[in-house]
Amino acid sequence: MPDEIPFEQFFADRIKAKGYSLKKVADLTGIAPSHIENLIRGDFGNLPAAPYFRGYLIRLGKTLDFDGEEWWKRLKGGARNSGAADQLPRNRFMKMAPPKYLWLVGAGVIVLIYLAFQFTRIVGKPTLAVTFPAGNPATATQNPLTLAGTVRDADSLYLQGANGSQEQIPVNPDGSWQKSVLLTDGPNSFKITAQKFLGGETDITEQVWYESPSGPTNGTSSSSPSIHFESSTPATGTYFE
Numbered sequence: 001m002p003d004e005i006p007f008e009q010f011f012a013d014r015i016k017a018k019g020y021s022l023k024k025v026a027d028l029t030g031i032a033p034s035h036i037e038n039l040i041r042g043d044f045g046n047l048p049a050a051p052y053f054r055g056y057l058i059r060l061g062k063t064l065d066f067d068g069e070e071w072w073k074r075l076k077g078g079a080r081n082s083g084a085a086d087q088l089p090r091n092r093f094m095k096m097a098p099p100k101y102l103w104l105v106g107a108g109v110i111v112l113i114y115l116a117f118q119f120t121r122i123v124g125k126p127t128l129a130v131t132f133p134a135g136n137p138a139t140a141t142q143n144p145l146t147l148a149g150t151v152r153d154a155d156s157l158y159l160q161g162a163n164g165s166q167e168q169i170p171v172n173p174d175g176s177w178q179k180s181v182l183l184t185d186g187p188n189s190f191k192i193t194a195q196k197f198l199g200g201e202t203d204i205t206e207q208v209w210y211e212s213p214s215g216p217t218n219g220t221s222s223s224s225p226s227i228h229f230e231s232s233t234p235a236t237g238t239y240f241e
Helices: 007-018 022-029 033-041 050-064 068-078 100-117
Strands: 127-132 138-140 145-152 156-160 166-168 176-182 186-195 201-210
Touching: 007 033, 007 050, 007 068, 022 033, 022 050, 033 050, 050 068, 127 186, 127 201, 145 186, 145 201, 156 176
Parallel strands: 138 201
Antiparallel strands: 127 145, 145 176, 156 166, 156 186, 186 201
16 A cells, blocks of 8 residues: 555545446445545545544445555544544444343333233232032041142142141142041031232131041040041042031
8 A cells, every 4th residue: 555646546446446336335335425436536524524434444445455444544634523532433333232221121011011910820819619528517427538629829728627737738730639637526627728928818617527437436525626637649438418
């Protein structure tokens, strides 16, 4: 790049060597044809300010195979508003990252949509039902008895007997549950409670009357019922209200 060669001559020679038209150069670089014509004429005063001028030279250099930075060092004195701090404007030649607050807004929208769909699952009361025995109070002639039912929108399910003991009841993926208990002669009371972590709770007290064929055994009085938790395998036998 001899010093005696003016840029306009050098620029025209590079376009000719590539076999490009001015329109082709404009299409490849994204520079307006009028600015390319000003470069060919050496009319740098009618070009945009220095940062854009420098950006044009760098982009033209990549397209026409010359060092745009070297030519910028030689020509920047003729550019408008030129100076040592001139830089390529980011909003002109490169993709700008979105403001950080947009990420927060997007995250907030996603959270609100999730809460809208999960509102009944997070707050409010669970839905609880006892499907067996069907009646309340009910009468059983077989011991042990398997309590069964369904629960929805609950985080935990508990069974409490007359003596105050409490045990968690496993819930199946479809919301069904079973719990086998040992009955004592006379009235038996079982409280089933469904709870939510951030919501309320729903409970059902199931009353079951049982009288063994031989009457109370092992000194157990019907007036002092006790509860014994067994496996969740349903009991067999006949149950009626």
